[in-house]
Amino acid sequence: NAGVTQTPKFQVLKTGQSMTLQCAQDMNHNSMYWYRQDPGMGLRLIYYSASEGTTDKGEVPNGYNVSRLNKREFSLRLESAAPSQTSVYFCASSEGLAPPNYEQYFGPGTRLTVT
Amino acid sequence: LAKTTQPISMDSYEGQEVNITCSHNNIATNDYITWYQQFPSQGPRFIIQGYKTKVTNEVASLFIPADRKSSTLSLPRVSLSDTAVYYCLVGATGFQKLVFGTGTRLLVSP
Numbered sequence: 001n002a003g004v005t006q007t008p009k010f011q012v013l014k015t016g017q018s019m020t021l022q023c024a025q026d027m028n029h030n031s032m033y034w035y036r037q038d039p040g041m042g043l044r045l046i047y048y049s050a051s052e053g054t055t056d057k058g059e060v061p062n063g064y065n066v067s068r069l070n071k072r073e074f075s076l077r078l079e080s081a082a083p084s085q086t087s088v089y090f091c092a093s094s095e096g097l098a099p100p101n102y103e104q105y106f107g108p109g110t111r112l113t114v115t
Numbered sequence: 116l117a118k119t120t121q122p123i124s125m126d127s128y129e130g131q132e133v134n135i136t137c138s139h140n141n142i143a144t145n146d147y148i149t150w151y152q153q154f155p156s157q158g159p160r161f162i163i164q165g166y167k168t169k170v171t172n173e174v175a176s177l178f179i180p181a182d183r184k185s186s187t188l189s190l191p192r193v194s195l196s197d198t199a200v201y202y203c204l205v206g207a208t209g210f211q212k213l214v215f216g217t218g219t220r221l222l223v224s225p
Contacts, residue, residue, distance in 0.1 A: 004158075035215075040217075042202065042214075042215040042216045042218055043159065043215040044215070090158045090159075092158065102206075103149075103161045103164065104151075104159070104161065105161075106158025106159050107158055108157065108158060109156070109158055
């Protein structure tokens with residue numbers, strides 16, 4: 001039982017390049033999330049997926065797209081990377097959206113640098 | 116949206132009890148209070164969750180007064196490994212209401 005896995009762990013992009021961050025969970029959770037964390041800051045929600053087949057915007061969705069490929073996988077795509085997207089990206093999952101079942105389990109993060 | 120206020124940082128020594136208070140004056144009736152812990156270069160980890168009064172697990176206790184406008188995370192006998200950032204979150208149904216904020220940076224010294 002690996003929990004939440006993310007690939008890659010590190011990535012360097014040039015401005016304008018695109019890439020997809022992959023996330024998978026093996027806990028049979030319904031809900032999945034993408035966050036970004038800038039240095040010294042808390043986490044900000046980018047997108048979330050309440051259940052397979054649905055996605056919704058979070059606090060900072062501009063410049064990103066997501067795909068809930070199936071129940072296990074939730075990917076985050078940067079179509080045209082910008083230096084402002086340099087951050088650590090965390091994927092998380094939870095059984096549901098509502099208390100008391102919304103305890104989130106986080107992946108190890110992807111450290112992205114855009115030059 | 117229930118906004119939370121926590122101290123930016125706290126210092127303690129090994130073996131002491133640490134209490135971190137979070138203010139959430141506009142908490143809604145259906146909101147739960149949840150605390151997460153984050154170590155450097157790792158994702159946050161769930162610590163404890165409560166709705167009212169007191170909740171205790173093997174890691175911490177959560178004290179919530181009757182008016183629920185604040186909550187206190189209590190870490191008994193901290194060790195160096197408890198050095199981390201602690202986040203207080205308040206929310207209910209509709210996940211987009213959950214906001215992590217900047218948390219409280221706890222430093223435990225020998």
